[in-house]
Amino acid sequence: MLQASKVLQFSPKYLLPRNIRTMASAASRDVQVSVTPSSCLHDEPVQIRAEGLSPNQDVTLYLSMRDTRNVHYISTAHYRADSNGQVDVDTMESLGGSYTGHFPMGLIGTLHPAPSEYKFTRFFKRDVLNPNIVDLSVFDGHLTEEKVCTPECEKALASTKHERHYMGPGVQRIPVRYGKVRGSLFLPAGEGPFPGVVDMFGTAGGLLEYRSAQLASRGIAALSLAFFAYDDLPKTLEEFNISYFEEAVEFLLKHEKVRGPGVGVIGTSKGGDLALSMAAFIPSIIACVTINCYSSPIGVGMRVKDRLYPCLPGHDLQNVCLDNEGAVVIRRDVRDPRKSKESTLPIEQSNAAFLFLVGSDDQNIHSEFYAQLACQQLRSHNYQKWFEVCSYPGAGHLLEPPYSPHCSASFQHTFMLPVRWGGRSKFHILAQEKAWYKMREFLLQHLGCDNNVVKEADCQKVTFLKSNL
Numbered sequence: 001m002l003q004a005s006k007v008l009q010f011s012p013k014y015l016l017p018r019n020i021r022t023m024a025s026a027a028s029r030d031v032q033v034s035v036t037p038s039s040c041l042h043d044e045p046v047q048i049r050a051e052g053l054s055p056n057q058d059v060t061l062y063l064s065m066r067d068t069r070n071v072h073y074i075s076t077a078h079y080r081a082d083s084n085g086q087v088d089v090d091t092m093e094s095l096g097g098s099y100t101g102h103f104p105m106g107l108i109g110t111l112h113p114a115p116s117e118y119k120f121t122r123f124f125k126r127d128v129l130n131p132n133i134v135d136l137s138v139f140d141g142h143l144t145e146e147k148v149c150t151p152e153c154e155k156a157l158a159s160t161k162h163e164r165h166y167m168g169p170g171v172q173r174i175p176v177r178y179g180k181v182r183g184s185l186f187l188p189a190g191e192g193p194f195p196g197v198v199d200m201f202g203t204a205g206g207l208l209e210y211r212s213a214q215l216a217s218r219g220i221a222a223l224s225l226a227f228f229a230y231d232d233l234p235k236t237l238e239e240f241n242i243s244y245f246e247e248a249v250e251f252l253l254k255h256e257k258v259r260g261p262g263v264g265v266i267g268t269s270k271g272g273d274l275a276l277s278m279a280a281f282i283p284s285i286i287a288c289v290t291i292n293c294y295s296s297p298i299g300v301g302m303r304v305k306d307r308l309y310p311c312l313p314g315h316d317l318q319n320v321c322l323d324n325e326g327a328v329v330i331r332r333d334v335r336d337p338r339k340s341k342e343s344t345l346p347i348e349q350s351n352a353a354f355l356f357l358v359g360s361d362d363q364n365i366h367s368e369f370y371a372q373l374a375c376q377q378l379r380s381h382n383y384q385k386w387f388e389v390c391s392y393p394g395a396g397h398l399l400e401p402p403y404s405p406h407c408s409a410s411f412q413h414t415f416m417l418p419v420r421w422g423g424r425s426k427f428h429i430l431a432q433e434k435a436w437y438k439m440r441e442f443l444l445q446h447l448g449c450d451n452n453v454v455k456e457a458d459c460q461k462v463t464f465l466k467s468n469l
Contacts, residue, residue: 033061033138035162041217042132042164042210043402043436045105050138050158053085059157060097060143061089063107064114064135068126072114073405074149075099075107078142087138096142099426108134108164109429111405115146120327120418122398122410126206128166128213129173136160164403166210168217173209176223178251180244182233183225184209185255186216192257194221195264195447197287198248198278202269203237203299203414205229211266214401218440221258223248227274237270241303245278253284262286262351264443269293269365269397273345276374277302277309279352280345287446288352289439292359292367292397295374296337296344310343327409327420331363337373347374348381353446355388357435359395363422367397386446390438392431396423402433 030052040046053059063075076097079087090104098110113121125132137156139148147153167173170189176182184207188194199212199222207230212222225248228234253260264287267275272293279288281304294312301310312335319333337344347354356371371389378387392399398407398421406428412419423431 031138031157033136033158033160035134035136035160038160039131039163040165041168041214042166042404043214043218045403046108046162047104048089048107048136050079050081050087051085053081053087053138053157055081055083055085057081057085057140058142059087060139060141060148061087061107062137062139062143062145062148062156063111064137065111065132067123067132069124071117071121071123073111073117073123074114074145075110075112076143076145076148077107097145101426103426105403105429106426107136108403109406109432110425112407114149116149118411120409120411122204122407123405124204124208125166125210126208128209131163131165134162134164136162166213166217171213171216173213176251177231179247181225181248181251182231183207183223183248184212185252186212186222186224187255187257188216188219188221192221193259194219194257195443196221196223196252196255196258197264197266197443197447198223198225198245198252198275200225200227200265200267200271200274202271203412205237210404211401215440220440220443221252221255223252237300239300239303239308240274240277240297242277242281242305245274246282249278249282249284259447260284262447264288264352264447266439267291267293268399270299273297274302276345276347277304279350279354280347283351285350285352287355287443288350289355289357289442290371291357291399291435292362292365293370294335294337294365295347295370295377296340298335301343302345309345310340312337312340312343322417323420325409325418327418328412328415329363329420331366331422334366334369337370344377348378348383351385353386353442354378355390355439355442357399357439358389358391359397359399359423359428359431360391360393361395361422361424361427362397363420364397388442390435392427392435394424394427395431395435396428397421398423399428399435400432402436403429404432 033050036047077094078096099106137159172187174185207226209224212224215222265275266289268291272290297311358367
């Protein structure tokens with residue numbers, strides 16, 4: 001059993017000491033900038049401080065990070081030091097830059113493509129075995145992001161590095177090739193057994209593992225399940241058969257470290273209507289979380305034995321428009337499942353408790369409408385199990401785990417144009433925190449968790465040891 005006070009052992013090559021402070025040149029030797037802790041799990045907040053400045057000195061804090069594709073992301077914030085020459089982001093307000101006002105995790109949450117990058121780019125983390133490396137610098141004066149990114153910009157007063165891990169100590173990643181099933185299983189540290197979930201995303205395709213890795217770091221065994229454009233799966237979305245998803249649940253329940261007799265499912269966007277299909281037709285799904293999705297199949301249908309549940313009709317282009325940045329806004333194209341009875345999934349026959357997480361500013365799907373419609377369907381059949389909608393004001397479509405960079409629009413191959421996802425940065429980032437804890441609480445409650453190892457892993461802040469970086 002893990003003890004909250006125990007220092008966990010990590011491989012030295014991945015980790016940094018806590019409270020590391022890197023000094024700059026001799027000319028600025030007294031200025032220090034720090035991130036505390038300097039290495040942590042990705043869902044943990046940090047404290048950012050600068051010290052040794054002149055009283056009331058104007059400075060720019062500059063954050064820089066690269067994703068798996070080497071796309072450069074940055075954020076800036078303008079602060080004024082106090083009378084002691086200190087800046088504490090936890091307590092002080094930003095005067096400009098990527099955000100304004102009091103926002104302790106604003107620098108990390110507002111990371112966005114640098115001026116040299118294509119602005120409609122979504123941050124993707126394909127390699128979860130290694131952390132995100134964040135560079136933090138403090139510059140004299142209030143600088144624009146264009147200025148701070150130029151080679152001619154004056155040298156930073158001080159700089160430091162910060163690591164954000166997706167996988168906690170002892171978490172295992174196991175590639176999965178089980179029958180037709182393709183994906184990765186993430187197992188928490190410890191003996192288990194652990195509550196288990198199937199985890200799916202949307203039409204980005206491939207295999208996205210970052211949420212599963214973080215769930216396992218918090219005590220939940222998670223199968224990151226691919227369903228197209230990965231390995232030997234179809235390259236494009238094709239008609240689904242519920243048997244593929246039954247096989248995935250079978251694999252999960254057969255694992256000795258996964259606690260039965262039931263498991264959960266999580267789905268975002270297209271993954272959400274797949275999650276609803278699984279809840280409707282697979283009895284061992286006992287907890288279902290959907291994030292900003294339709295309540296019926298979209299894009300392609302779902303075959304269950306001899307019956308096909310067809311997808312909802314395609315987009316009505318009269319209801320699709322471009323915004324002032326040239327991004328496609330789809331929210332107004334509401335395809336009402338009540339007009340397509342043959343597409344309606346019989347979720348009222350499920351054994352699952354349901355949690356519908358929605359962003360009220362989702363510009364891709366009118367997700368709140370579909371969540372309420374699903375609840376109305378359950379209510380009309382006197383559904384006896386738990387179901388709930390959690391709506392987050394100002395949050396957009398891409399409701400990710402905490403402190404993932406907010407992406408309000410990105411290029412999508414369906415339209416061959418950028419698509420608007422929505423969300424106002426500060427509200428969206430705060431919503432990601434709340435939704436993450438709500439989802440984990442829901443899963444642990446409805447999957448019958450009483451395992452002390454899981455409880456400790458869920459609440460524990462991890463201490464990391466020294467890295468070679």
